[in-house]
Amino acid sequence: MIDKPIAITCGDPAGVGPEIVAKIFKEHPELREKVCPVGPASWLSTLDYAQAKEVGEPGFRADPGKPSVEGAVVALEALDEAAYGCRQGRYSAVVTGPVSKAWMSQAGGTWPGQTEFFAERWYGEPTMAFAGGKLTVVLATWHVPLMEVMNHLTRESVERAVKNADRLARKLGASTPRIGVCGLNPHAGEGGLIGYEEQGQLDPMLDVLRETYPGLSKCEPGDTLFHRQLQGEFDVIIAMYHDQGLAPLKAVDFDRAVNITLGLPFVRTSPDHGTAFGIAGQGKADAGSFLRAIELAGVLM
Numbered sequence: 001m002i003d004k005p006i007a008i009t010c011g012d013p014a015g016v017g018p019e020i021v022a023k024i025f026k027e028h029p030e031l032r033e034k035v036c037p038v039g040p041a042s043w044l045s046t047l048d049y050a051q052a053k054e055v056g057e058p059g060f061r062a063d064p065g066k067p068s069v070e071g072a073v074v075a076l077e078a079l080d081e082a083a084y085g086c087r088q089g090r091y092s093a094v095v096t097g098p099v100s101k102a103w104m105s106q107a108g109g110t111w112p113g114q115t116e117f118f119a120e121r122w123y124g125e126p127t128m129a130f131a132g133g134k135l136t137v138v139l140a141t142w143h144v145p146l147m148e149v150m151n152h153l154t155r156e157s158v159e160r161a162v163k164n165a166d167r168l169a170r171k172l173g174a175s176t177p178r179i180g181v182c183g184l185n186p187h188a189g190e191g192g193l194i195g196y197e198e199q200g201q202l203d204p205m206l207d208v209l210r211e212t213y214p215g216l217s218k219c220e221p222g223d224t225l226f227h228r229q230l231q232g233e234f235d236v237i238i239a240m241y242h243d244q245g246l247a248p249l250k251a252v253d254f255d256r257a258v259n260i261t262l263g264l265p266f267v268r269t270s271p272d273h274g275t276a277f278g279i280a281g282q283g284k285a286d287a288g289s290f291l292r293a294i295e296l297a298g299v300l301m
């Protein structure tokens with residue numbers, strides 16, 4: 001029995017999260033002493049887990065594939081319990097089940113994602129990252145409109161991305177992390193022909209950071225950098241914006257990748273898939289990413 005279990009939130013109770021967790025617990029009884037499921041009583045009773053935390057109205061019962069505001073409220077309460085429980089010292093980390101951002105907003109959630117929720121609850125500046133498959137990717141910006149990306153690529157945010165990329169790569173086994181950085185523009189600006197952000201702002205920042213992180217590249221063309229990681233040239237890639245990093249990641253690692261929130265006082269991981277309401281309750285959902293999210297939370301703590 002470890003001191004503090006990892007909280008596992010149910011996610012949207014009408015999505016695939018609850019059935020995936022049930023499947024994992026059945027197939028991996030060794031997790032029993034390491035994790036604490038957080039969700040509605042009707043779900044917890046099916047898990048037969050001594051260590052569990054009930055949230056929501058006692059009579060709540062989800063209808064798989066049929067999301068509701070009541071279900072989104074339960075998902076929010078599970079997140080609240082997990083975040084608060086970490087701060088109280090009851091949980092060591094959190095693995096979150098998939099939620100619907102649209103339904104969460106109908107239930108009063110104001111965050112673009114769970115990453116921002118935990119940043120608010122744990123008072124920190126997060127970095128979004130993905131690992132667990134063939135690619136390891138850190139995002140310098142994520143839920144911001146493309147037109148505003150450059151405004152968010154400040155000295156502070158770029159340094160935060162580099163620092164967390166270095167930490168992640170070390171936790172995953174690299175002793176001197178080789179960090180590849182995508183340029184913002186096609187061909188990383190092509191020497192100024194296709195944009196000046198690399199020459200004018202980003203490369204000078206990276207030159208300073210390289211004194212602390214010797215394996216840090218300059219801005220490299222984003223269209224080939226992920227291929228170069230697959231060839232073994234880099235331990236981790238920093239993408240400048242959401243789709244630059246997540247399009248290649250989801251092309252090669254869709255069922256394996258784990259979403260990781262770095263830089264906060266506690267580790268939070270999540271499977272990198274959504275609620276999949278269309279197949280919820282049918283036993284079709286793949287449990288690989290969720291299981292890897294639980295395993296990675298243990299590695300990254």
Ligand SMILES: N[C@H](C(=O)O)[C@H](O)COP(=O)(O)O
Binds near residue numbers: 114115116259270
């Ligand atoms: N940006 C992620 C993705 O596209 O996979 C995901 O939406 C993150 O959501 P959370 O902040 O809820 O982890």
